[in-house]
Amino acid sequence: MCYNAPMKHGTVKNGRGSGWLPLDNAAKIYPPAMTEGWNALFRVSVTLDEPVDRQVLKRALLKTVARFPNFAMRLRRGFFWYYLDKLDGAPDIRDDVQNPCARMLFRENGGFAFRVRCFGRRIAVEIFHVITDGAGGLSFLKTLTAEYISIKYGVKVPREGDILDCDEPASAEELADGFLTHAGPKAVPEPPVRAYRLYGTPDRDFLHVTCGILDAAEISARAKAAGVTVTEYLTTVLLFAAADWKKARGGVLQARRPVKVTVPVNLRRLFGCRTLRNFANYANVGLDTRLGEYGFDEAVQIVHHQLKLETDPRRLAAKVASNVGIERNVFMRLVPLFIKDPIMSIAYRIEGDRKSTTCLSNLGLVKLPGEMEAHVERFDFMLGSLIENPVACAAIGYGGKLYVNFTRTIRESFLERAFFTRLVKMGIKVFIESNEDR
Amino acid sequence: MSYCVNCGVELNESERRCPLCGVEVINPAKPYSPNAERPFPASAENVTHRAVRVIAAKVLSLLLAIPFISVLLADLVKDGRLTWSLIPAGCIALFFMAAVFPCLFRRPRVWLFILFGTLETAAFLFGLYMLLGGNWYFLFALPVTLLTGAFVIGCQLMLGSKKASLPLKMIIVLVLAAVFVLVLQMLIELHLKSRIHFDWSLYAAVACAMLAVVVLIVGSLIRKRENVRKKLFF
Numbered sequence: 001m002c003y004n005a006p007m008k009h010g011t012v013k014n015g016r017g018s019g020w021l022p023l024d025n026a027a028k029i030y031p032p033a034m035t036e037g038w039n040a041l042f043r044v045s046v047t048l049d050e051p052v053d054r055q056v057l058k059r060a061l062l063k064t065v066a067r068f069p070n071f072a073m074r075l076r077r078g079f080f081w082y083y084l085d086k087l088d089g090a091p092d093i094r095d096d097v098q099n100p101c102a103r104m105l106f107r108e109n110g111g112f113a114f115r116v117r118c119f120g121r122r123i124a125v126e127i128f129h130v131i132t133d134g135a136g137g138l139s140f141l142k143t144l145t146a147e148y149i150s151i152k153y154g155v156k157v158p159r160e161g162d163i164l165d166c167d168e169p170a171s172a173e174e175l176a177d178g179f180l181t182h183a184g185p186k187a188v189p190e191p192p193v194r195a196y197r198l199y200g201t202p203d204r205d206f207l208h209v210t211c212g213i214l215d216a217a218e219i220s221a222r223a224k225a226a227g228v229t230v231t232e233y234l235t236t237v238l239l240f241a242a243a244d245w246k247k248a249r250g251g252v253l254q255a256r257r258p259v260k261v262t263v264p265v266n267l268r269r270l271f272g273c274r275t276l277r278n279f280a281n282y283a284n285v286g287l288d289t290r291l292g293e294y295g296f297d298e299a300v301q302i303v304h305h306q307l308k309l310e311t312d313p314r315r316l317a318a319k320v321a322s323n324v325g326i327e328r329n330v331f332m333r334l335v336p337l338f339i340k341d342p343i344m345s346i347a348y349r350i351e352g353d354r355k356s357t358t359c360l361s362n363l364g365l366v367k368l369p370g371e372m373e374a375h376v377e378r379f380d381f382m383l384g385s386l387i388e389n390p391v392a393c394a395a396i397g398y399g400g401k402l403y404v405n406f407t408r409t410i411r412e413s414f415l416e417r418a419f420f421t422r423l424v425k426m427g428i429k430v431f432i433e434s435n436e437d438r
Numbered sequence: 439m440s441y442c443v444n445c446g447v448e449l450n451e452s453e454r455r456c457p458l459c460g461v462e463v464i465n466p467a468k469p470y471s472p473n474a475e476r477p478f479p480a481s482a483e484n485v486t487h488r489a490v491r492v493i494a495a496k497v498l499s500l501l502l503a504i505p506f507i508s509v510l511l512a513d514l515v516k517d518g519r520l521t522w523s524l525i526p527a528g529c530i531a532l533f534f535m536a537a538v539f540p541c542l543f544r545r546p547r548v549w550l551f552i553l554f555g556t557l558e559t560a561a562f563l564f565g566l567y568m569l570l571g572g573n574w575y576f577l578f579a580l581p582v583t584l585l586t587g588a589f590v591i592g593c594q595l596m597l598g599s600k601k602a603s604l605p606l607k608m609i610i611v612l613v614l615a616a617v618f619v620l621v622l623q624m625l626i627e628l629h630l631k632s633r634i635h636f637d638w639s640l641y642a643a644v645a646c647a648m649l650a651v652v653v654l655i656v657g658s659l660i661r662k663r664e665n666v667r668k669k670l671f672f
Binding site for chain 1: 442445446447448449450452453455456457458459460475477478479480481482483485
């Protein structure tokens with residue numbers, strides 16, 4: 001039995017990452033699904049007011065990694081499951097590249113499942129999903145930045161919220177698998193409804209990034225006026241963009257499929273959990289355009305109510321229980337990894353992200369203590385390429401701006417164009433930058 | 439600051455074209471400067487899939503080396519010289535070349551692989567011809583091999599074309615198939631009976647031609663489907 005493994009394997013005995021960790025429930029699918037050219041990555045980055053000092057960053061990184069034992073780990077194969085094994089030190093700091101979230105080869109990265117990149121004033125952390133999710137990644141980046149600012153400027157940054165104190169050891173709760181402790185009593189799997197799928201000219205080895213910078217107060221005011229959250233408002237705009245795509249590009253075989261957007265839900269707040277590992281689930285919201293046209297005001301209310309229903313803690317606990325049930329299944333546990341590996345890989349490819357047209361992950365508004373705010377100009381969040389869906393969207397707010405990053409592995413920029421031009425038509429100012437070749 | 443005239447979004451100074459629609463940014467007040475600060479560096483991480491291909495090529499080489507060496511040794515030990523083993527060894531070499539050649543390419547170039555396979559087969563048959571003798575190679579085996587290669591490459595290029603419509607692709611492939619069977623029978627007849635005569639190939643060619651006509655009609659009907667829908671309304 002390894003369900004409460006963090007408490008058994010010495011990982012938290014000294015708080016410095018000795019021992020090993022079984023993968024959490026959400027992470028289990030990613031190692032079988034990864035290939036030489038693809039693994040599930042996401043990236044959080046911070047832009048400072050001065051060029052980054054790499055020596056200082058290395059020192060800050062060593063301290064931060066020691067505080068986050070789940071980052072100081074190497075992915076290994078066991079006989080039945082993959083697991084994370086303790087690793088000393090921290091990865092080398094690398095130059096940033098034009099194509100972020102390119103596949104990560106662990107052997108090129110000292111065995112670590114995350115990498116830190118630097119470009120001018122920007123520090124970026126690209127993380128393989130086996131370690132943690134977006135909220136855990138942001139906590140790591142904020143702590144790293146706090147540590148960097150403390151060392152560089154000699155200021156004492158107060159450690160509050162998800163900015164952790166690197167002099168304290170990691171607690172058992174921070175390393176626990178939240179899925180196992182918060183699974184509901186009844187397992188209810190999500191109905192397998194296939195969503196409309198975007199397609200285009202594949203460009204898998206180059207992740208096209210288009211960042212739209214919006215005024216956070218303006219978007220927030222619009223959302224408030226509609227009686228919804230910013231995430232719900234943006235999701236509605238994205239659903240309309242996907243519906244525009246479907247209308248313009250069609251696809252005879254997919255005509256009956258609804259457009260759907262996956263919205264990751266951070267379960268920490270809902271379940272009062274402080275884990276630093278994966279602890280998110282998904283809500284799938286959509287518009288069935290077969291039934292007729294929707295006005296924006298109607299759609300935004302539909303999305304609001306759908307998300308409310310989908311994020312009901314009991315419903316989420318039931319979905320978690322369903323996923324945990326698969327992991328706890330005796331057959332799944334007893335089958336050796338070399339058999340399980342290809343089966344899980346194929347299953348993920350078939351079912352992985354087919355239930356949604358695209359994804360919108362919003363990390364929300366980043367709040368920093370004043371000591372950090374003086375040196376931090378911007379935050380960015382982006383998703384690496386998904387297994388099947390070619391376009392993903394991620395948002396983060398900081399300093400009065402909302403940064404919406406579209407990432408895609410196809411050449412066609414139809415979706416982000418439809419998204420941003422719709423905002424422009426609604427009277428919202430959009431500033432665009434990208435990593436396109438000039 | 440520059441705006442995209444097509445999308446209405448404000449663009450970063452580093453953007454020469456609008457990333458959303460590709461329209462060039464022309465702002466006489468602020469022309470594009472390649473030295474503008476860019477959000478990402480110019481160098482990209484090179485993502486290669488070479489390792490998988492190299493491993494595949496190595497494993498295949500090892501697996502095929504065992505029967506290749508075994509047959510040659512068995513023949514050599516028994517007879518003291520190489521006789522029958524050259525044929526299975528040649529077959530293994532043929533398979534090896536066909537499987538390893540594509541591993542050298544990052545992107546699949548199917549027409550090139552087929553061309554290489556055709557030439558390889560021709561070379562293998564030439565080896566057999568030198569070993570066995572006879573007059574079958576230049577008059578029959580070589581033309582049939584080249585004809586088959588040309589037919590498969592033609593079909594592949596046609597089906598992979600992005601410009602041609604599906605009905606057009608199907609019509610051309612059917613015409614190619616008709617020509618292929620006619621020339622094939624001509625070569626067989628010339629080699630076996632030293633005459634030109636068509637019988638079975640005519641049936642196949644006529645069937646292909648009729649199918650091509652059906653596709654042509656259906657294709658034109660699809661283009662005029664509104665008319666069809668009107669006529670068949672019930």
